[in-house]
Amino acid sequence: MRRYNVAVVGATGAVGRTMIKILQERKFPVKRLLPLASARSNGHAVEFMGEKILVGEATPAAFEGVDIALFSAGQDVSRNLAPEAVKRGAVVIDNSNAFRMDAEVPLVVPEVNPQDIRWHKGIIANPNCSTIQMVVVLKPIHDRAKIKRVVVSTYQAVSGTGLEAIEELKLQSRQLLNGGTAEPKVYPHQIAFNILPHIDVFDETGYSKEEWKMVRETKKIMGDESIAVTATTVRVPVFNGHSESVNIETVEKLTAEEAREILSKAPGVKVADDPQHGVYPLPAVVSGQNEVFVGRIREDFSIPCGLNMWIVADNLRKGAAYNAVQIAEYMVHNSLV
Amino acid sequence: MRRYNVAVVGATGAVGRTMIKILQERKFPVKRLLPLASARSNGHAVEFMGEKILVGEATPAAFEGVDIALFSAGQDVSRNLAPEAVKRGAVVIDNSNAFRMDAEVPLVVPEVNPQDIRWHKGIIANPNCSTIQMVVVLKPIHDRAKIKRVVVSTYQAVSGTGLEAIEELKLQSRQLLNGGTAEPKVYPHQIAFNILPHIDVFDETGYSKEEWKMVRETKKIMGDESIAVTATTVRVPVFNGHSESVNIETVEKLTAEEAREILSKAPGVKVADDPQHGVYPLPAVVSGQNEVFVGRIREDFSIPCGLNMWIVADNLRKGAAYNAVQIAEYMVHNSLV
Numbered sequence: 001m002r003r004y005n006v007a008v009v010g011a012t013g014a015v016g017r018t019m020i021k022i023l024q025e026r027k028f029p030v031k032r033l034l035p036l037a038s039a040r041s042n043g044h045a046v047e048f049m050g051e052k053i054l055v056g057e058a059t060p061a062a063f064e065g066v067d068i069a070l071f072s073a074g075q076d077v078s079r080n081l082a083p084e085a086v087k088r089g090a091v092v093i094d095n096s097n098a099f100r101m102d103a104e105v106p107l108v109v110p111e112v113n114p115q116d117i118r119w120h121k122g123i124i125a126n127p128n129c130s131t132i133q134m135v136v137v138l139k140p141i142h143d144r145a146k147i148k149r150v151v152v153s154t155y156q157a158v159s160g161t162g163l164e165a166i167e168e169l170k171l172q173s174r175q176l177l178n179g180g181t182a183e184p185k186v187y188p189h190q191i192a193f194n195i196l197p198h199i200d201v202f203d204e205t206g207y208s209k210e211e212w213k214m215v216r217e218t219k220k221i222m223g224d225e226s227i228a229v230t231a232t233t234v235r236v237p238v239f240n241g242h243s244e245s246v247n248i249e250t251v252e253k254l255t256a257e258e259a260r261e262i263l264s265k266a267p268g269v270k271v272a273d274d275p276q277h278g279v280y281p282l283p284a285v286v287s288g289q290n291e292v293f294v295g296r297i298r299e300d301f302s303i304p305c306g307l308n309m310w311i312v313a314d315n316l317r318k319g320a321a322y323n324a325v326q327i328a329e330y331m332v333h334n335s336l337v
Numbered sequence: 338m339r340r341y342n343v344a345v346v347g348a349t350g351a352v353g354r355t356m357i358k359i360l361q362e363r364k365f366p367v368k369r370l371l372p373l374a375s376a377r378s379n380g381h382a383v384e385f386m387g388e389k390i391l392v393g394e395a396t397p398a399a400f401e402g403v404d405i406a407l408f409s410a411g412q413d414v415s416r417n418l419a420p421e422a423v424k425r426g427a428v429v430i431d432n433s434n435a436f437r438m439d440a441e442v443p444l445v446v447p448e449v450n451p452q453d454i455r456w457h458k459g460i461i462a463n464p465n466c467s468t469i470q471m472v473v474v475l476k477p478i479h480d481r482a483k484i485k486r487v488v489v490s491t492y493q494a495v496s497g498t499g500l501e502a503i504e505e506l507k508l509q510s511r512q513l514l515n516g517g518t519a520e521p522k523v524y525p526h527q528i529a530f531n532i533l534p535h536i537d538v539f540d541e542t543g544y545s546k547e548e549w550k551m552v553r554e555t556k557k558i559m560g561d562e563s564i565a566v567t568a569t570t571v572r573v574p575v576f577n578g579h580s581e582s583v584n585i586e587t588v589e590k591l592t593a594e595e596a597r598e599i600l601s602k603a604p605g606v607k608v609a610d611d612p613q614h615g616v617y618p619l620p621a622v623v624s625g626q627n628e629v630f631v632g633r634i635r636e637d638f639s640i641p642c643g644l645n646m647w648i649v650a651d652n653l654r655k656g657a658a659y660n661a662v663q664i665a666e667y668m669v670h671n672s673l674v
Contacts, residue, residue, distance in 0.1 A: 149639050153490035153582035155532045155571065169530075173510055193506075194621035195492045195573060195580045197633050197647045202612040206593055206635030215639075228639035232582040232647065234492065236532060237574050243532045245490035245569040245582075256543060275539040284531035296534050298543030302486050302552075302565035310534045310569065 003031035004337065006328075007066045007090065009058050009081065010073030011035030012044050014163050015095055018321035019070050020046055022290075026325060029332060036062055037073065060084035067337055070324050071095060086122030091337050093124050093324045097209075100125040100217060107220050110326040111268040112139045116223075117330055124327055127221060128213040129319025130154050130233060130242055135221050136292040136318070137311050138248070140266040141259060142222060145250035145305070149228040152214060155236045155243035156199060157283060160315050161186060169237055187235065196235040208233060241283025242315040247300060248307045256298045259307055263294055268318070273297050281312035289314055290322045340368035341674065343665075344403045344427070346395050346418065347410030348372030349381050351500050352432055355658035356407050357383055359627075363662060366669060373399055374410065397421035404674055407661050408432060423459030428674050430661045432463040434546075437554060444557050447663040448605040449476045453560075454667055461664055464558060465550040466656025467491050467570060467579055472558050473629040473655070474648050475585070477603040478596060479559060482587035482642070486565040489551060492573045492580035493536060494620060497652050498523060506574055524572065533572040545570060578620025579652040584637060585644045593635045596644055600631055605655070610634050618649035626651055627659045 006023065010016040016035070023030060035046045036058040044055040056062055058077065063069060063085040071078050071085075072095035082092045082099070099105040106116035107125045112135050117124060127135070138147060158165040165186045172182035172192035182190040189196055200209035214231040236243075254262075264271045272281045273295040281293035292313040300306030313319055331337040343360065347353040353372070360367060372383045373395035381392040393399055395414065400406060400422040408415050408422075412435035419429045419436070436442040443453035444462045449472050454461060464472070475484060495502040502523045509519035509529035519527040526533055537546035551568040573580075591599075601608045609618050610632040618630035629650040637643030650656055668674040 151488045151584045151637075151639070153569075155492070155573070170514060174514055177507060177511055177514075188615040189619055190621055193575050194619055195575060196619065197580070197582070197617050198612065198615070204613075205638075206612060206633065208612070230584065230637045230639040230643070230645060232490075232584075232633065232645055234580075234582065236492070238530050238532060243534070243571075245534070245571065247488045247567065247569075247584075275535065275543060275545070276541075278525040278535070280534050282526055282531055282533065284527055296543065296569065300488075300567045301542075302488070302567040306567070308567060308569055 001029055003029045004067040005032045005034065005065055006030050007034040007036055007063060007069040007085070009036045009069060009071045009077065011046055011055050012037045012041045013072060014159050014316055015072040015320040017046070018316040019072065019324060020048055022317065022321050022325045024049055026329065028325060028328065034062065034066060063088040063090050066090040068093065068328050070328070072320065082123055091120070091124070091331065092122060093126060093327050095126040095320050095324055097128070097213070099123050100127060101220065107217060108327055109135050109221055109323060110330050111136050112221050113223060114330055117327060117336065126320065126324045126327065127217045128210070129160055129315040130156060130210065130244065131214050131217040131221070132319050132323050133242060133292045133311055133313035134214065134244055134246060135218055136268050137263065137294050137309065138218070139222065140262050141248060141250065141254070142224070144262055145252040145254045147227050147248055147250055149249040150218070151230050151247040153232045153245045154234055156233060157238040157240045157242055157315055158191060158235065159240040160242065166239055169239065191235060192237050194237065197232065199233040199235055238283050240287040240314060240316060241312060242319060243283050244311045246309050246311055249303055250305045250307070253305045254307060256307065260297050263297070268292055269294060271295065280310055283312055286312045287314050290317050292318055338366055340366040341404040342369045342371065342402055343367050344371040344373055344400060344406040346373045346406060346408045346414065348383055348392050349374045349378045350409060351496050351653055352409040352657040354383070355653040356409065356661060357385055359654065359658050359662045361386055363666065365662060365665065371399065371403060400425040400427050403427040405430065405665050407665070409657065419460055428457070428668065429460045430463060430664050431460055432657050432661055434465070434550070436460050437462040437464060438557065444554060445664055446472050446558055446660060447667050448473050449558050450560060451667055454664060454673065463657065463661045463664065464554045465547070466497055466652040467493060467547065467581065468551050468554040468558070469656050469660050470579060470629045470648055470650035471551065471581055471583060472555055473605050474600065474631050474646065475555070476559065477599050478585060478587065478591070479561070481599055482589040482591045484564050484585055484587055486586040487555070488567055488584040490569045490582045491571055493570060494575040494577045494579055494652055495528060495572065496577040497579065503576055506576065528572060529574050531574065534569065536570040536572055575620050577624040577651060577653060578649060579656060580620050581648045583646050583648055586640055587642045587644070590642045591644060593644065597634050600634070605629055606631060608632065617647055620649055623649045624651050627654050629655055
């Protein structure tokens with residue numbers, strides 16, 4: 001079996017670490033792992049398959065001989081270095097926002113649009129975390145009943161911001177429990193025991209970039225510009241695991257039972273739906289798992305063809321690292337790399 | 338000026354304590370305050386206007402001579418004792434779910450339907466916390482543009498459950514920060530650093546009672562059965578202050594600017610809406626204030642006539658105690674008691 005030189009750019013970040021963990025868990029056919037990061041991470045090492053590997057500096061030359069490069073170091077790094085990696089023969093799977101809406105770049109969730117992997121020109125974009133977990137559930141519903149409109153409100157964990165946000169939530173929680181005050185650094189306001197309707201930057205429409213990502217990426221991944229989406233994205237004091245309250249209007253009528261049936265057979269989805277017995281997806285439980293969990297599936301009685309559901313996934317895994325590794329696995333299994 | 342004998346039933350609970358605090362803050366014309374509770378609170382005292390007052394046992398006889406009785410001790414207590422208080426000449430303002438949907442009982446938010454106070458037959462119901470803060474904002478929008486449908490997802494604080502839930506969030510947060518595990522007692526699952534899509538009990542439709550309250554109470558308070566509402570109610574690890582992501586479809590088109598203008602003049606509403614400068618309502622900030630705060634007001638581009646907004650209020654105050662005291666104040670000012 002062929003093995004591959006795999007670079008992970010942003011190897012010391014929350015997503016990069018998870019990428020390396022998942023490459024190991026999935027027994028990805030790695031010949032050589034190259035953990036890369038900025039010069040600030042000089043001297044850091046990561047563990048992979050029982051070995052310590054020094055983190056290298058992410059420079060153009062570092063991609064010589066690399067077959068697959070998983071990027072998760074922010075959009076500036078991706079813009080600068082992804083073309084350099086491609087030039088040197090690597091396929092880039094990029095977790096940043098840099099290329100997602102580029103018409104020349106496929107935006108892929110393997111359960112939804114694996115076929116788009118085939119037309120890449122060197123870069124394949126990994127969608128935004130909150131979009132990925134939603135479309136995995138929307139796709140089988142759309143195939144059966146055609147989705148007209150989605151109204152989504154999110155409950156997003158701090159791990160989506162990065163390791164420093166996890167530390168901030170811990171520190172502020174301790175400070176407030178001890179009767180002190182919280183000092184915001186990573187977020188513009190206290191995040192501990194608070195709710196921030198603010199993820200990424202706002203534009204003049206009053207929407208945040210995160211909200212626009214959910215609107216636009218959903219259409220591109222699903223390959224259907226007619227799906228109307230409106231989103232409110234919200235940060236909550238949870239360490240890991242994004243939750244979403246999703247309202248779906250369809251063209252064809254689906255009962256809750258039918259939706260449950262469809263979703264129970266959908267790839268990458270686990271149905272956890274018995275609320276009368278306390279069964280529904282919870283971020284603290286789902287954290288560490290690769291699937292997308294859905295529960296609270298019920299008819300929306302306010303319209304003729306509507307459903308409400310509650311979708312939870314590990315944003316570092318399915319929302320980022322696992323989805324990227326799945327794309328790489330698809331390429332390996334289909335001899336595309 | 339006439340003064341009144343005011344009983345507070347459930348005086349040692351989270352809402353009862355806040356009722357007493359607000360009666361004092363508002364200089365309500367109290368002749369005598371009677372804090373009442375179950376026998377379990379024997380020996381407890383509350384502070385009112387600088388005096389310690391012993392908590393009495395809530396029995397039928399305790400309501401002799403009472404003019405106004407504010408109830409917040411659960412629906413069983415209300416069912417048993419509210420009629421006894423009425424029989425003895427008191428007007429009951431009841432914060433429980435016992436009488437809210439009773440056609441003989443007005444369900445009142447003073448900014449929305451003060452006129453309904455006038456037809457009471459002894460009992461006036463205080464709506465559910467999550468409904469109150471929503472309808473204060475919906476009403477002026479409805480008056481101007483007629484609301485067809487509302488899709489709401491909530492982010493509800495633990496104080497809505499009671500004092501023991503506040504303690505549980507503190508304890509579990511400490512346990513988890515210290516590397517331990519959380520033991521759920523009040524809630525069916527860990528609430529610290531977690532999100533529970535579960536408030537009150539579920540029925541066979543898959544909805545919780547809390548969700549049905551938002552659907553049904555909204556129609557009754559607004560006096561318009563044509564307003565379609567669908568709700569997902571969710572508990573979050575916040576001590577106090579409920580947040581709501583509210584999507585509104587109207588008959589007439591409103592721009593975000595027009596909605597902001599209407600809401601800035603609406604009674605009981607404060608607009609906090611400049612997201613590009615980090616201004617939007619936050620539960621940790623709003624806690625302790627009586628108004629309903631709204632921000633993130635923006636057009637919903639997924640439909641021709643839609644708005645999204647973010648509504649936050651102190652659930653113990655406007656969502657319960659303050660609304661009840663407002664009803665009492667209206668009666669006093671209009672010589673209805």
